[in-house]
Amino acid sequence: MESTVFRGLSLFANALGVVSALVIARGILWLVNLFLVAPRSDPLRNLPGPDAPAFTSHFDEVNDPDITPVVFHDWATNLFGKTFRYHGYGKHDYRLMSFDLRVLSHVLNSPIYEKPWQTRSYIGRLLGQGVFNMEGAEHKRLRKLIGPAFTAQAVKGMTPIFVQKAEELRDRWDALISANASNAFNSNELHAPASKTLDVQHWVSRTTFDIFGLAGLDYHFNALQDESEAVYSAYRRMFSISDKASKWRVLKQLYLPVLEKICPDEDDKVTQRCRETIRQSGIDLIQSKRGISMAEKLDFSSEEKDILSLLIKSNLSNEPSNRLSDSELLDQLSSFLFAGSDSTALTISWCLHLLSLYPEVQKRLRAEIMSDPASTTSKRDNTSSGSSTSSVMQADTIETLPFLDAVVRETLRVIPPVHGTVRVATADDLIPVSHPVVLRNGKIIREQEHIRIHKGSFVHIPLEGINLSEDIWGSDARQFNPNRWSALPATAKPPSFPGLANVMSFSFGPHSCPGFRFALSEIKLILATLLPQFVFSPVEGLAIGKYNSVVVKPFVREMGSGTIQLPLNVTRYAD
Known part of the structure; x- marks a missing residue:
């Protein structure tokens, strides 16, 4: 009996040894291929580009918005040309980057190129499997289903909410300024201006969160009045943890996500609780909305204009195979709540920052808004009553004010909310170029020829880099200059860019x-609600930097990037 057990254990040990040896051998072969074999056969190896030691990456150079305008200009204009490669996780990891619009158009329109699983996993961990990280047929299906919620007519129906919350923000700031002026008077500072230093990023973020709550969900977060609402608090805690995450923490989340379940740290536990709060509230809201829609018997003429109602009604009217499940609906709303609140809030905040740095532009924009005969925002009202109804009636006119349009376009150009994006080739491909590429061996890939790329290779899309391209915008491309939009060259108007030319x-x-x-x-x-009421100026002694964390966020350099904020002096406007 003992000998049988012994033989069994011996056989098991031998088998385990064989399996271990195979695993180790496979790991060694994988490493040899990764570091030695694959790089030598990678066609990107022959492209021009910056060099670095074996285990050094260029991630800081390509992802830090504080330095990329200079780096990209230097690489693309002075050193390597429009198309080159850089090092990802090391010298073995060649990644393609291009400022050639032909290359970018091919990559962004071809089904061969998808978001890497790392990007999709990171976004999905926070927001679920929404349209922003889906690919292929599933992505097309979701785009088709959510399309009706973002038509021009649907958005027009939401403008009363935009105006309502903009006026609420205006009134909150006015009250804070009044309180500050009263304190100054009581302290015998008789000549103190009616102003206050405010973190505009924080306040505008609360506003856009409220807006999407009403426009997207028909749900009152009331973040402008009180930041204690459960879902709002959960989102803020979750993204605050994400903003402060170290590189090692991100790598752990991507490559060892099981650790969050078996031995979570405190940040993991908080994030899990936040996701559960958001998930449960979303399910309750979806079920409630679905019940209302069913009771209305698909009455599409009802007054409900929020995105969730539109999606549910569209969902109920489609073929069952094309409908979104509750889980899919929840993921879409989570994605749009982030994209529709944080990215929009950042654009508004960066715009106010730029206007503070360019007072003449701010003055001209304010004059346009206030002098427009159709714009009721020119009739300033320091009370909370406002004139929402009449303001909404003129929303179309406000949105087409030419200089306001130019300022918004220029803000989005100079500081895009998303700094860049990455695609991975799912098959070997030939990428056409419209500008010559001089290879390291002296060979030239000429116009209308192709760059070879292997399956699994990454392509970096420099969104900010294209926005700041001197070839498109001229020698002052890195300067904030809204006047450029009144005289765009013909080459700056390709039809494939949605909403904003080039x-x-x-x-x-x-x-x-x-x-x-x-x-x-x-x-x-x-902007049209705030500018007639307030003047924005920089806070003396505070320098604002840009920090890339999914979206480009502001921070005070003296305090480090761990605290996202954008303080500005906000002064009540006086005629």
């Missing part, structure tokens, strides 16, 4: 942002 901020192709109309309308109406 601005990559909404990307283009099948994965372009479906909510760009929503964002533009919201941005313009909020």
